[in-house]
Amino acid sequence: MIPEKVIRYSFPDTEVSYQEREVILYALGVNVGLDPMNERELKYLYEEGLQALPSYSMVLGHPGFWLRDPALEVDWVKLLHAEQFLSISRPLSANGTVLVSHNVLGIKDKGEGRGAIVYYEKLLRDAETKEELCRVTTGVFCRGDGGCGDYGEAPVPLAAMPEQTPDMSISKKTDPRSAMIYRLSGDYNPLHIMPDIARQAGYERPILHGLCSMGVVGLILQETIGKSSPELFGGYACRFSKPVFPGDTLRVDIWVDDMEGRFRVVAEDRNEVVLDRGHFSLIAQEG
Template identity: 35%
Template sequence: MAINPDAVGTTGTPVESSWTSKDSLLYAVGIGAGTTDLAFTTENSMNIAQRAYPTQAVVLGDASGAFANIGTFNPAMLVHGEQAITLHRELPVQGSVVTTGEVTAVWDKGKGAVVEVTSRSVAPDGEPMFDKVMSVFIRGEGGFGGERGPSGSRSMPHEGSTPDLEVTLTTREDQALTYRLSGDRNPLHSDPSFAALAGFDRPILHGLCTYGFTGRALLQGLCEGDPARFRSMEGRFSSPVFPGESLTVRMWRDGAGAARFSTHGGDGRVVLDAGRVTFDPA
């Protein structure tokens, strides 16, 4: 098995995909929204129009074709490293997009390889809807003589200071069983036996579910719950989360329309760091 560093710049075949109002409702409850979030969890509440969470973009738009260009590897050795989204408009509760994925970086980290894929999703009429950048670390695929790329250590500029805002949300014991219905059926998040093979005493929460919980907190704390004001979000996964844990998102304003953030598990450890979000000021 070997990673192909020459894959940088290659693209996958554009893929059209769609989602429904029901998909948006399912995603919302998958990231913990409930009876106090009826604009996201119902489609027929009186005088409340349904809306979609901005982070739903992570489960929309198929860019998997780009991975066909990076060579062969054991999927079990792949770990999600970082995730970024940029919204060009408010995400509709139902719609379709055409998505093109591009391999934008392949770094040699010695013990593994980091692969970055950037995808751009446009509406059928060509209007940009959202972009995503994801990086994955593939253990055992380094050492091919490529560039190491940027350092993985990025300290928070406000680390150690009191956050301007702090929001705590609690995941359910069965959170992963709901979230998996939005597309990621990896048994690591549902099957105790499979989780044990990976070294965990029970299934862990999807990293992108933690990302969604974090997005909910940012939307609440910085955008007064209005997804039309949410512009972009990026962060790095730094520790697994177990269903049932509370998640505390700490936010430091970074000028008008921007903030830094980190997400912490129930014991205070950092589970999502190097976070940055942009939004339209009120």
């Protein structure tokens, strides 16, 4: 990695239009509709009265695999999604046009041989009103680029999990085709579909996109804590601690504290925590 080039990386501001088809494709990628008879989920899949999942904002206007740019000299085969933060100001409509801007926030060096985390932010605004819709901060773990030094600023670290027993736990088996569907929403990293690339990165088979597993969890949080209403969901964040494989059964442990709470996700088959230090918030409704 050449950190000076990474921290100054320039992204063009873009205007992105999306239609119902993209919203539905994303929902299918994060495992909405595995039970075709679950009518509560049809609002994310059926064009009449369609609602966009709040987590769709994390992939809308995706900057592409920019860390693969040869000029940056990043060891891109060893990249992993480390952390993700989503803060929602206003729900997305089922179709529309948004203004998208990106900037690199900072690099947190973990030391020689231990990798570094690159943080960058995406801002979405309504193209017509210029109103802010959401902010998305992504942390990418560059496993092969430790020892580069710290640059810029990193987000406030996510807090450790509560020690008490969760208020509830919900399990869901993921679709083995999840990564193949989800990648069509914009993240074409071959790590998630090509077995030989996965083996080069040290995995026995392709792993699931971090944002796909986070999307699966977001739906569970919204349908349980958020009363199945996108308007109530204020955002969430987590650390990706272990890889998720398509087909894994994920158990979401949830702690609720009024209008916010904490969560972690365990791959039940391996008893591994795969999403850790999770936090979510709700939006109070007037009246």
